[in-house]
Amino acid sequence: MPDMQGLVNELIDKLKKRDGLINGLSFVLVLMLIRWQKGEGITGTALQTAELLRSVISVQKLPPTNKAAALINAVRDVGEKLIAANPVGEPLASFCQLSVGNVIRRVLHIVREEDLSPSSDEAGDNEEEITWLRDNTAPYVAEIIRPPLLHMLHTFSSAEEKSKSYIFGRSRKLKNDVIEAINMLIEDVNICYELIAEQAVEHIHHNETILTLGWSRTVLEFLLAAKDKKRSFHVFVAEGAPRCHGHALTDSAVFAMISRVNMVIVGVHAVTANGGVIAPVGIDMVALAAQKFAVPVVVVAGIHKLCPLYTENPEVSLNDVRSPSELLELGNFSDCMDFGSVDGAPLVHVANPVFDYVPPELVSLVITDIGGHKPSYIYRLIADYYSSQDYVRYGKDALL
Amino acid sequence: MEARRVPRAVSDPKVRQVGFFAPGAPPDRSQSGPPHPASSSPPVSDISPSGNSLSPVMIPPPRHLSADLARGPHFSPAAPLSPMRAARDSIPVGSYNPSEFVAPTASEFTDDALSPNWTARRSNSGKFASSLPAGGFDMSSLKQNNFPASSLTTVSIVNMPPGITEKDGGAGVEVQKERSKTGSKASSKPLKEQTTKAERRAIQEAQRAAKAATKGDGSKTPAASSGLGSSANANPGKAAKASPQKKDNSPVAASEKRGSDRPQDKDRKKDVPHPRMQFDDKSRVEKAKKRSVVKQTEAKNRVELFRHLPQYEHGTRLPELESKLFQLDPVHPAVYKVGLRYLAGDISGGNARCIAMLQAFQESIKDYSTPPEKALIRDLTSKINSYVSFLIECRPLSISMGNAIRFLKSKIAKLPLALSESEAKAILLSDIDRFINEKIILADKVIVRHAVTKIRDGDVLLTYGSSSAVELLLIHAHELGKNFRVVVVDSRPKLEGKLLLRRLVGKGISCTYTHINAVSYIMHEVTRVFLGASSVLSNGTVYSRVGTACVAMVAHQFRVPVLICCEAYKFHERVQLDSICSNELGDPDMIAKVPGRKEIDSLDDWANSDNLQLLNLIYDATPSDYVSMIITDYGMIPPTSVPVIVREYRREHLWT
Numbered sequence A: 001m002p003d004m005q006g007l008v009n010e011l012i013d014k015l016k017k018r019d020g021l022i023n024g025l026s027f028v029l030v031l032m033l034i035r036w037q038k039g040e041g042i043t044g045t046a047l048q049t050a051e052l053l054r055s056v057i058s059v060q061k062l063p064p065t066n067k068a069a070a071l072i073n074a075v076r077d078v079g080e081k082l083i084a085a086n087p088v089g090e091p092l093a094s095f096c097q098l099s100v101g102n103v104i105r106r107v108l109h110i111v112r113e114e115d116l117s118p119s120s121d122e123a124g125d126n127e128e129e130i131t132w133l134r135d136n137t138a139p140y141v142a143e144i145i146r147p148p149l150l151h152m153l154h155t156f157s158s159a160e161e162k163s164k165s166y167i168f169g170r171s172r173k174l175k176n177d178v179i180e181a182i183n184m185l186i187e188d189v190n191i192c193y194e195l196i197a198e199q200a201v202e203h204i205h206h207n208e209t210i211l212t213l214g215w216s217r218t219v220l221e222f223l224l225a226a227k228d229k230k231r232s233f234h235v236f237v238a239e240g241a242p243r244c245h246g247h248a249l250t251d252s253a254v255f256a257m258i259s260r261v262n263m264v265i266v267g268v269h270a271v272t273a274n275g276g277v278i279a280p281v282g283i284d285m286v287a288l289a290a291q292k293f294a295v296p297v298v299v300v301a302g303i304h305k306l307c308p309l310y311t312e313n314p315e316v317s318l319n320d321v322r323s324p325s326e327l328l329e330l331g332n333f334s335d336c337m338d339f340g341s342v343d344g345a346p347l348v349h350v351a352n353p354v355f356d357y358v359p360p361e362l363v364s365l366v367i368t369d370i371g372g373h374k375p376s377y378i379y380r381l382i383a384d385y386y387s388s389q390d391y392v393r394y395g396k397d398a399l400l
Numbered sequence B: 001m002e003a004r005r006v007p008r009a010v011s012d013p014k015v016r017q018v019g020f021f022a023p024g025a026p027p028d029r030s031q032s033g034p035p036h037p038a039s040s041s042p043p044v045s046d047i048s049p050s051g052n053s054l055s056p057v058m059i060p061p062p063r064h065l066s067a068d069l070a071r072g073p074h075f076s077p078a079a080p081l082s083p084m085r086a087a088r089d090s091i092p093v094g095s096y097n098p099s100e101f102v103a104p105t106a107s108e109f110t111d112d113a114l115s116p117n118w119t120a121r122r123s124n125s126g127k128f129a130s131s132l133p134a135g136g137f138d139m140s141s142l143k144q145n146n147f148p149a150s151s152l153t154t155v156s157i158v159n160m161p162p163g164i165t166e167k168d169g170g171a172g173v174e175v176q177k178e179r180s181k182t183g184s185k186a187s188s189k190p191l192k193e194q195t196t197k198a199e200r201r202a203i204q205e206a207q208r209a210a211k212a213a214t215k216g217d218g219s220k221t222p223a224a225s226s227g228l229g230s231s232a233n234a235n236p237g238k239a240a241k242a243s244p245q246k247k248d249n250s251p252v253a254a255s256e257k258r259g260s261d262r263p264q265d266k267d268r269k270k271d272v273p274h275p276r277m278q279f280d281d282k283s284r285v286e287k288a289k290k291r292s293v294v295k296q297t298e299a300k301n302r303v304e305l306f307r308h309l310p311q312y313e314h315g316t317r318l319p320e321l322e323s324k325l326f327q328l329d330p331v332h333p334a335v336y337k338v339g340l341r342y343l344a345g346d347i348s349g350g351n352a353r354c355i356a357m358l359q360a361f362q363e364s365i366k367d368y369s370t371p372p373e374k375a376l377i378r379d380l381t382s383k384i385n386s387y388v389s390f391l392i393e394c395r396p397l398s399i400s401m402g403n404a405i406r407f408l409k410s411k412i413a414k415l416p417l418a419l420s421e422s423e424a425k426a427i428l429l430s431d432i433d434r435f436i437n438e439k440i441i442l443a444d445k446v447i448v449r450h451a452v453t454k455i456r457d458g459d460v461l462l463t464y465g466s467s468s469a470v471e472l473l474l475i476h477a478h479e480l481g482k483n484f485r486v487v488v489v490d491s492r493p494k495l496e497g498k499l500l501l502r503r504l505v506g507k508g509i510s511c512t513y514t515h516i517n518a519v520s521y522i523m524h525e526v527t528r529v530f531l532g533a534s535s536v537l538s539n540g541t542v543y544s545r546v547g548t549a550c551v552a553m554v555a556h557q558f559r560v561p562v563l564i565c566c567e568a569y570k571f572h573e574r575v576q577l578d579s580i581c582s583n584e585l586g587d588p589d590m591i592a593k594v595p596g597r598k599e600i601d602s603l604d605d606w607a608n609s610d611n612l613q614l615l616n617l618i619y620d621a622t623p624s625d626y627v628s629m630i631i632t633d634y635g636m637i638p639p640t641s642v643p644v645i646v647r648e649y650r651r652e653h654l655w656t
Helices: A002-016 A020-059 A067-084 A092-116 A126-137 A139-145 A149-159 A164-198 A217-228 A251-258 A283-292 A330-337 A375-385 B002-010 B013-018 B044-057 B064-069 B083-089 B125-130 B139-159 B169-182 B184-191 B197-215 B217-229 B236-245 B264-271 B282-291 B317-323 B333-344 B350-366 B376-394 B399-413 B421-452 B468-479 B496-506 B516-525 B548-557 B639-654
Strands: A209-213 A234-238 A263-267 A270-272 A277-280 A297-300 A348-351 A355-358 A365-368 A371-373 B460-464 B485-490 B511-515 B528-532 B535-537 B542-545 B562-565 B619-622 B629-632 B635-637
Touching: A020 A067, A020 A092, A020 A164, A067 A092, A067 A164, A092 A164, A164 A217, A164 A365, A209 A217, A209 A251, A209 A283, A217 A263, A217 A297, A234 A251, A251 A283, A251 B516, A251 B548, A251 B619, A263 A277, A263 A283, A270 A375, A277 A283, A283 A297, A283 A355, A283 B516, A283 B548, A348 B516, A355 B516, A365 A375, A371 A375, B333 B350, B333 B376, B350 B376, B350 B399, B350 B421, B350 B468, B376 B399, B399 B421, B421 B468, B421 B562, B421 B629, B460 B468, B460 B516, B460 B548, B468 B496, B468 B528, B468 B562, B485 B496, B485 B516, B496 B511, B511 B516, B516 B548, B528 B542, B528 B548, B535 B639, B542 B548, B548 B562, B548 B619, B629 B639, B635 B639
Parallel strands: A209 A234, A209 A263, A263 A297, A297 A365, A348 B511, B460 B485, B460 B528, B485 B511, B528 B562, B562 B629
Antiparallel strands: A270 A277, A277 A355, A365 A371, B535 B542, B542 B619, B629 B635
16 A cells, blocks of 8 residues: 555654644554554554553553542543544544544543452542542533643642652552553453454354455454364455455445355444444445345454444444545546536535444344354443443544 | 236146137136136136126226236235226237236235335325326326226126125135036026127136136146246246257247247247256357357356356457458358457447347348348348357347347248348348337337436436436436436446446536445435346346346335336346346456556456455346336336236237
8 A cells, every 4th residue: 555655654744743742642643554554454543542541541640639530531631632633534534533432431441440449449538439429420520620630730749748658559559450451451452353263163164155345354364263173165255345455256246146145244343332333335235135135244343343432323423435536536537527517516526435334233243352242232242341421422523 | 926826827728729819808817716626617707797897887098008017016816807907908909818917906006016115205205106107107097997896896796696705815716616516607607698799708718718627637737836936928838848849059049930820829938038058067068169159268266156157268259359350251240340349348238239239230131142042031040140159159148139139030030931132131121220219219218208207306316337228318307407416326347337427427417426335325315216227037127237236225225216227128038036047257357456556466366376266247136126116118117017018018019
């Protein structure tokens, strides 16, 4: 992908004009972009986000009281800036928002969990409890009345000089726990492929015909794992035009072939709370065809792709539109572009969306690293992995 | 469906031979029971009173096509004889065998039969259906006709002997059984006083049917019941016998030497679609290879599922064929040229290919002179056959071309022997001209006229690929000043939609362009889907450019009506359920290459990998459930009425 390299350079140029903190974050973004480019996709960005948050937490100085809230605020702050720093919009917007948001929510959840756990709660710090409760019950209010971080640091550090050593130990403890948990999260994300692929044998049998669309590392590993177990099967790969990550069958031939297919296995971008999936464009069509012929649609997704968001119009609001030049060589159409209708609007529009939203009715099974689930159960998983007070959607138009 | 096929089971060959109906005879179509031998006894009680009271009252609708359209998907056995039947019978439509007709159910074809789900989304769907143009079917007349039909049913019940008063499907069978016990004579007694000509015919016919049924009681029944599963116009017993006899594997050869004076069942037998050449049959492929003009090398790495279809190395044939220009004396240069252009992909699209072929045939007929001691009819037919097999080697025939060839051959076969050669040639040339003009060019104009009534201001129309009929329609609608937007959906590898987009934009039509993956993204804003078709098969399946099925499916899901624009000459009596049994394979290299994206090169050496096969399908089959309406030159019809068009118009217009 040579044009990606140019994109990265352009990105770096733009970043140089930005201020300090954002600059640091943008560097992370560049790293993400590179990982994305290397084909790690969403998982790469998730890992990168987790690593970033880990370092943010490790350098964060904690106030003696309500340490958890401080951590949460810090993480949130970074998250918002991470989204805001999204400098080019494209292609970062397409992959960043959901995965970055998911990881940030996961980390926030981890902080809350660790904070609640008895090991860190032994001192029974009243003030902290109250703040935590306040945060818990009214996140919106908490956000508004939250004192600025720096201010908090100053006031508390001077006021409670005496108990500094104790507090230091306490905050160290919380921080360590959180960082450990984040390490586990990173570990989880790293091994999600293997965990998912382990289940392949249960789902793929001998002489099956499988259809997939586009390119997905999860699907690849899933199929390879089945192959390693000496199962022989056929795979139809629809190419996923115009990005053409996959190949060997035109997308339009999906309907013709689906009647001979035993199972559709696709990788996705995100799984929403209602069990629907945000997937590379074209999969809705495949899922519909599969439904027509009663072919099961299996979605393989790491747990970090679970997304607590649910919007009423996901095919538009959770989507991204890419350059028309992927579909049309605009040079060839330059003569047509001159035509304008009465109101001067151009005659040609090109729709080049990146994602499809597949409603949960069309999904038979979601295989995550912790096992297979019906789409209707996804809400429960999400409740396990995220805290409800983080479902808030904030930022102007960013999904965090 | 069971009930609908019963008349077929009943009319065994013997009945057909004798039962040659003149127009006006209402046949025994009202039987609704299972294929029990007794059920073939005359259902006089149903026919006669209704027919009787019908003839003075009912005014035949202007087109009998409209009556055919009334055949809805559900058959209610309690409506034995709809007035439209009688109305149709009173129109001299030629020598079709009415006993083969299934009973129409006028009641089911309301506007939501076009698309069962429209009403869910669009409140004005009623308007849509009732605004059918004059050329189509007249809904209001249909609906009016319904009511007399049901009232007539009660009349017929009244005339029945006491004891049979139930009116549902089960009762119908009982009626039949009872009739057969009492005997056909007895059953006809209450009708003696009715002396209409049509009446007597009906009684006669019924008696014959009864006789035939009792004769073939034991032996015919299994055949008849097995015929239930066969296609609508196939004669089950005869077809089974006939098919092994046909050795010729050219798909078009079946229809040659068709005589108008033949008995009808033989004619019918010929209509059974000929089995296609299966390319996984080694011996046949060998035979075909010996005959072939073009040397073809089988492509490597073929998809196992498609072994039965021909796939050759692309790129090797063209140069070789070009070098053979002067050696191929059996092929006329004009045909040769067309063949080369097919091979190179210069001409694509059903209509363009068909016209090019017919014009090449015209050229060759102009230059034709009968060799001494040979008859023009035979010699020219064999010449055409050799041309056709040459063209098949260049690219498999489309169904429309097959139909055109059948037409030409039947024209040749029907040339009067007395004609001189020049006269015969002149007739053939004008026949071909007429075919091109009437069946293709004029047909397109009629289709456009019909279809344009379905475009309203503010519509967003979606089309897929590049269909000539749809393009004409869009341009015409734009010229009429309608205000609409077009979504052109395209698909790799051919990207025909780009050309369409360019032409439409050149005309000043506002367009949106996208790829087929995004079809469910764009479908939200679409209000109508207009699609072209390569062929429409007898079961309502639309056989078209690959991807059409996807588009139709998504449109169906989003409750957007799907309108298919297809000329009636492309209709075919074949039936097909999936896109695998019969299809065409394109050049697999087209899939490996992505123009303008050099970085995608993972498949450059795909041929060397044993595990990878590329599949480039050309067509797919859209199930009729997804089709709201088919717009043909005979009007706008639901997909269930395709066999009607095939049977009625094929026989009358194309083959005579």
